[in-house]
Amino acid sequence: MQRELSVGEVAERSGVAVSTLHFYEARGLIRSRRTAGNQRRYPREILRRIAVIRVAQRAGIPLATIAAALATLPEGRTPDASDWQALSQAWRADLDARITRLTRLRDQLDGCIGCGCLSMQACPLRNPRDELGAEGPGPRLLDPG
Amino acid sequence: MQRELSVGEVAERSGVAVSTLHFYEARGLIRSRRTAGNQRRYPREILRRIAVIRVAQRAGIPLATIAAALATLPEGRTPDASDWQALSQAWRADLDARITRLTRLRDQLDGCIGCGCLSMQACPLRNPRDELGAEGPGPRLLDPG
DNA sequence: TCTTGACCTCAACTTTACTCGAGGTTCTAG
């Protein structure tokens, strides 16, 4: 079996900076054992954990949310495929929603910005949730939906 | 014809905070006339401009980029449909790329995080640009692609 | 006229996700 990895080794093999690993540790995303000389040592599983973190980030999930999700992994034993699968289920839903939102936006973009309807109350871009006229003073731009 | 609008009116009708309008002005995204008493006054077209800004933001485009795009609008005359259309063309391409990236990520998420392949060199999530083995020391997580 | 609400500027603070540097320790190879 390979031995434990130092921060520098983890940085090199994971592609994230040493400072980022420190940062992730401070944020509770990863943990490390310390040597007698106070240096960090990681098991090889750390690489998968970091890979998962980066994947989730690419999906647009904030670190705090990722940290919360990782906290649901089992303490003590090394997470197995089904543990990781559970995480990916949750993130997939998030990703689906994000894609849907962007796709809807794209489908409306040409027709809407270009045509002049932004000046009219019925424009779906101005009222992305179709909450038009529900109440309040005149047309408004609603929150990003 | 309606008269000009004050910041408060613009804020109310556009749904963005007054402080945000100040901020957009500082960033060059919008402009205003000043009254004798130094208060901001906007033509009604400002509402469309703000609507376009918010739409672009929802598409994930940073303000600096939006400002650059808005700067290509004609000086002097009020932008017409074809002016706005030109903007939306550029942003649509951006949006398409973003959607493609997220979709690819989603399609790989279950199969990849869940299955254990993150520990293997061939995993597309770890090597989103298929740059594996090109060089360098071992597997790495590449930049968000 | 007076008061209240809207407006003004400018500086400082917030959050997210990091990076950088200073000052000091540990580890490893020659």
Next chain:
DNA sequence: CTAGAACCTCGAGTAAAGTTGAGGTCAAGA
């Protein structure tokens, strides 16, 4: 055993996109 690489902590800095507050002015109704 010593040089230099790698490591440590902690504080500060960065960028984006705003928000908040202090201190002061403007405008409209009673």
